[in-house]
Amino acid sequence: MRGEVAGANVYANGADATRPVIIRLEALSKNYQEAGRSRSILDELNREFYAGEFVCLLGKSGSGKSTLLNLISGIDAPSSGHVVICNGGEEVRITALSEQQRTLFRRRHIGIVFQFFNLIPTLTVLENVTLPLELAGRYQGIQAQAKALLDRVGLADRLATYPDKLSGGEQQRVAIARALLFEPGVLLADEPTGNLDSASADRLWTILREVAARRQMTVVVVTHEPVAASNCVETFVLRDGTVAGRFDSYGLTPSELVLRAASAGR
Numbered sequence: 001m002r003g004e005v006a007g008a009n010v011y012a013n014g015a016d017a018t019r020p021v022i023i024r025l026e027a028l029s030k031n032y033q034e035a036g037r038s039r040s041i042l043d044e045l046n047r048e049f050y051a052g053e054f055v056c057l058l059g060k061s062g063s064g065k066s067t068l069l070n071l072i073s074g075i076d077a078p079s080s081g082h083v084v085i086c087n088g089g090e091e092v093r094i095t096a097l098s099e100q101q102r103t104l105f106r107r108r109h110i111g112i113v114f115q116f117f118n119l120i121p122t123l124t125v126l127e128n129v130t131l132p133l134e135l136a137g138r139y140q141g142i143q144a145q146a147k148a149l150l151d152r153v154g155l156a157d158r159l160a161t162y163p164d165k166l167s168g169g170e171q172q173r174v175a176i177a178r179a180l181l182f183e184p185g186v187l188l189a190d191e192p193t194g195n196l197d198s199a200s201a202d203r204l205w206t207i208l209r210e211v212a213a214r215r216q217m218t219v220v221v222v223t224h225e226p227v228a229a230s231n232c233v234e235t236f237v238l239r240d241g242t243v244a245g246r247f248d249s250y251g252l253t254p255s256e257l258v259l260r261a262a263s264a265g266r
């Protein structure tokens, strides 16, 4: 489970040498079999993400966004290449771990907002949100923290409700509260505001940025909606499984975003 202790090399890579690298993708590839033929989604992708980075991976449906997030989180295994997560000065090559070890690592260090929420149907809203902390053996004070967070996302009156009684937007907010409560070092979010009206989405982005800044979280958001990118500092455009280009995206207008996304790497 323990990886190599990270040396100075962790700080020496890439453009931003002042911040430690938290996620490193090394020649990462994923091939799927489709109708007997192999199809490559990510073609030896190399990329580093730093502590406190808040990035967006923007790409059309089918461009490989969910595939990439599932590889970073260790839910899925790559066909070749590696994912390294640096945590407290320690490098863990999660692609070298067993499935069980990856699950344990993910529970401790990675928060995930799934595209389809993945709430547990037999648990209430409150129970869903506190579950990751309980799995990590943390019980002290978590009920109050969970309630406060659910209040902030507008679900204070839904604590005892089961997921099947919630709208898509409400389920999405539960999923976000669940991922944020445990303040992971790495937060991966797949279309986190896709089911929300714009006022709820704005509120969510504010909370997300605030918790991320407090915890120096590395946040990777994937989306197909250019407007979502205006909430992220930097955007990488994913096209056919490769990173076609990047731009600074925070605060850009919708039309600027569409333009920048379309022209990235062309």
Ligand code: ADP
Pocket: 032, 033, 034, 041, 059, 060, 061, 062, 063, 064, 065, 066, 067, 068
């Ligand atoms: P996105 O999230 O950007 O919409 P995905 O990562 O889900 O894209 O999928 C990228 C491509 O990989 C798609 O063409 C999809 O059909 C294919 N794909 C994803 N998962 C599988 C799978 N389990 N088996 C075969 N092909 C898959």
Ligand code: MG
Pocket: 065, 066, 067, 115, 190
């Ligand atoms: Mg997807």
